[in-house]
Amino acid sequence: MILKKLDVSKWITTLLMGLFSLVFLLPLIWMLSAAGKYEKDVMVFPIQWIPVKWNLINNFHEVWLGSVPFTLFYYNSLKLSITITLATILFCSMAAFAFTKLQFRGRNLAFAILLSLMIIPAESTLVPRYLLLKWLHLYNTHAGLMLMGMFSTIYFTFLLKQFMASIHSEFLEAAKMDGAGYVRMYLQIILPLSKPILATVAIIKFIWVWNDYQNPLIFLITKKLYPIPLGLQLFKSEYADNYAVLMMASVAAILPLLIVFIILQKQVIKGISIGGVKG
Template identity: 45%
Template sequence: MFALSILFLMPFLWMLSASVKIEAEVFAYPIKWLPTQWHAIENYKEVWVGKFPFYKYYWNTIKVTVATTVISSIVSALAAYGFSKIQFAASKYLFLIVLATYMIPQQAILVPQFILYRQIGFFDSHLGLILLCSFSVLGTFMLRQFFMGIHNEFIESAKIDGAGHWKIFWRIAFPLVRPAIATYAILRFIWTWNDYQNPLIFLRTDKLYTIQLAMQKFTTINGEFYSLMMAAAVSAIVPLLIIFVIGQKSVIEGIALGGVKG
């Protein structure tokens, strides 16, 4: 496993090494993992505050990603609780209809979404981009499986004590499946951070661009400077690594919770 991990890490290590080199050493053969002339400050300064400042697009991406992650996690958890613990007529059939929409490719509904967003005024705005991903069928299905693992006796006891579904959700159900919700939140963060298609379609103003569109534009402008491109790529990946390192305990707990449930 250690040998395989080194194999998978080598591209990232090369990218990190190239980001601190001068341009002439990037493609030197044999590979020089440590540069003879360090150029890290100059490269990263050009990326962050140069002609194409990354900090603006970083802020845009953080704002969109965090808001989308929080809203999507809450909405998916509420929907999952409703489908698993609230019995109403045709609930199973309604859930199957919701689940069936997951089989529709996103590309198939881009045009209707584009037209709708133009008409209601959400086109070319971060609010529209956030709302676009604020509900996830996969998140609802995933969290529903965990909510179903909560014994109904907890719910019935809370009802006897006079608690409504809103209080039951926040005081009982939500804490019991917190690892699963944290796992989904991490996945949602990664998906939104890496999303290229939706910002490409629904954003037009340069100052609203996310990091993925900024990377594409930065590559077009600095296509011949690979050290700068690698510095930009490292900057784009670092938040994902931080989120994974911070949240890996929750991911493991979520997997363990699913295993115990099974």
């Protein structure tokens, strides 16, 4: 009887959580619905969740082949997001490996100084970064954004360090006995064992860079260099009254985020389960 009561309560809790999550998904569902409608049907009340007349192909054509170069904005966002994410994973994992597994004088002090820099708001460094990029002749270039993005990684260094600290040092000792150097230990032992946390870092950083509006707005002035967030503003100006096209552009903008999460979610869930077992 007790087990049956527990099963019933579990089903009820799951049902309530499902209904509660549906409330948060309604805006996304409406966006997907509006992306396939004619403009005159978008604001019809009551809402037509399934369009009576589909205009999906025309909206798709208007977004990708219209007057606003959405394809170019898409390419720029992919270029920036992938490059900065991969560089972040590389630099942060190397730093975390050094702070966790290597013994050198001043290690703890250096890490404490690094963490203390997290209290500095990013907004307070906008002017110094602007002057630095102007001095380096990297203002209004993707290289300048990449340079800033790949080295603003203190949080991820801390996250990776905490995970790598749980990797037993016996693995590294055994590798040393086999004649492995630090590079080989990093590439063949640390990185494979850190896949769950690396996937988490990749998802978070990719989303941050993809959705970044402030930095491109300040450090880019040429429209051909605009990423998706700034490109959507041009769409808003061009199609101010056509919400169907705007929603189609918004759907296209979030697709890479969904794809990245779907690809890496197994590693993230694996990391959560490992943490649960260790806890």
